[in-house]
Amino acid sequence: xAASTPTKRPSDSLPITRFTxxxxxxxxxxxxxxxxxxxxxxxxxVLFWLLDIWLLMAFNIFSVLLYGLCLxxxxxxxxxxxSLVLAWLEIIAHAGISTLALGAASGFHYLxxxxxxxVYIDPRGDVLTRLxxxxxxxxxxxxxxxxxxxxxxxxxxxxxxxxxxxxxxxIICFIGLGTVINxxxxxxxxxxxxxxxxxxxxxxxxxxxxxxxxxxxLLLVAxxxxxxxxxxxxxxxxxxxKQLNDRYGHAFGDxxxxxxxxxxxxxxxxxxxxxxWGGEEFLILLTDADLDRAICVAERVRESIAAQTxxxxxxxxxxxxxxxxxxxxxxxxxxxxxxxxxxxxxxxGKQNGRDRVExxxxx
Ligand SMILES: Nc1nc2c(ncn2[C@@H]2O[C@H](COP(=O)(O)OP(=O)(O)OP(=O)(O)O)[C@@H](O)[C@H]2O)c(=O)[nH]1
Numbered sequence: 001x002a003a004s005t006p007t008k009r010p011s012d013s014l015p016i017t018r019f020t021x022x023x024x025x026x027x028x029x030x031x032x033x034x035x036x037x038x039x040x041x042x043x044x045x046v047l048f049w050l051l052d053i054w055l056l057m058a059f060n061i062f063s064v065l066l067y068g069l070c071l072x073x074x075x076x077x078x079x080x081x082x083s084l085v086l087a088w089l090e091i092i093a094h095a096g097i098s099t100l101a102l103g104a105a106s107g108f109h110y111l112x113x114x115x116x117x118x119v120y121i122d123p124r125g126d127v128l129t130r131l132x133x134x135x136x137x138x139x140x141x142x143x144x145x146x147x148x149x150x151x152x153x154x155x156x157x158x159x160x161x162x163x164x165x166x167x168x169x170x171i172i173c174f175i176g177l178g179t180v181i182n183x184x185x186x187x188x189x190x191x192x193x194x195x196x197x198x199x200x201x202x203x204x205x206x207x208x209x210x211x212x213x214x215x216x217x218l219l220l221v222a223x224x225x226x227x228x229x230x231x232x233x234x235x236x237x238x239x240x241x242k243q244l245n246d247r248y249g250h251a252f253g254d255x256x257x258x259x260x261x262x263x264x265x266x267x268x269x270x271x272x273x274x275x276x277w278g279g280e281e282f283l284i285l286l287t288d289a290d291l292d293r294a295i296c297v298a299e300r301v302r303e304s305i306a307a308q309t310x311x312x313x314x315x316x317x318x319x320x321x322x323x324x325x326x327x328x329x330x331x332x333x334x335x336x337x338x339x340x341x342x343x344x345x346x347x348x349g350k351q352n353g354r355d356r357v358e359x360x361x362x363x
Contacts, residue, residue: 107166114176205261213275232294321355
């Protein structure tokens with residue numbers, strides 16, 4: 001590539017990242033809930049068949065079928081809201097009819113409690129919707145308790161049976177609450193991990209980004225100030241990258257960046273760090289390395305980049321070169337000062353013809 005005036009600082013590239021949205025997580029949670037509800041209603045179905053309560057048996061057959069339909073509906077974006085509303089209404093109707101049929105002592109109104117976290121988890125709900133949802137659930141819970149205290153249930157069961165039912169419903173309620181909270185907590189932790197990874201990774205190359213490496217370097221520098229360990233910095237800048245982009249296209253440039261990052265990554269020792277520092281600039285942080293070792297590493301990187309060949313879309317074989325600035329951390333200076341010295345060396349390397357390693361000795 002032809003020579004041109006060296007550029008001092010390349011600009012940072014914007015990180016574009018994958019992110020599993022909170023809506024997707026809510027959908028997963030809702031699907032898990034629907035499957036669980038279906039299984040629970042199958043158990044109720046058997047139970048009411050054993051107790052010979054035909055009304056609740058019929059209602060549970062209807063519920064199982066309804067959950068099946070809701071699960072199918074969850075596969076289609078347009079039907080999702082309706083599926084969720086139907087599932088909500090089913091739980092409310094199930095709690096209501098079962099409590100009226102068997103009395104509050106059966107504990108069926110406890111099932112309403114499992115809906116409380118869902119009022120808050122739905123990401124589309126605003127404050128008013130949440131408050132309304134909570135008030136409706138509270139009203140239903142208290143109302144059902146009151147009505148069944150004032151009126152006899154439709155079906156009379158033995159005290160012992162009611163006790164078992166109440167305990168069962170209490171357990172289902174706790175398991176339901178626990179499951180919802182667990183799924184939500186796990187998805188929150190996953191979101192946190194995703195965000196951390198997004199904040200520290202460069203999407204194009206998969207390398208750590210500037211922020212992540214700077215954070216590590218600042219920690220190392222703080223630790224090593226007292227211990228007097230070596231630390232060296234190598235700045236790598238690909239030569240004439242603008243020309244490469246202009247000649248072969250930006251997508252090809254991206255590929256070259258990604259391949260070069262992979263190549264450099266392979267040459268790193270465990271413990272050393274490599275980051276995409278800016279557009280076509282990379283930074284290598286060498287822990288426990290003095291200047292001589294840093295120069296060796298820089299030479300090795302320079303040679304491996306120069307030896308790498310690429311094939312353009314037109315089938316043309318080409319290679320690129322890089323200029324590297326090397327320096328050693330002085331032990332009592334800020335990390336930025338050390339990087340700036342490596343940058344000065346790099347700039348000198350560009351002026352001196354590129355494809356070379358330039359060293360800045362700390363004074
Ligand atoms: N394809 C691609 N190009 C990028 C990316 N980030 C920065 N660049 C390009 O890298 C080029 C850097 O150009 P300059 O700063 O002039 O440097 P150069 O052409 O490499 O010249 P020297 O550094 O002086 O050898 C610009 O054209 C940027 O658009 C990227 O993520 N992908």
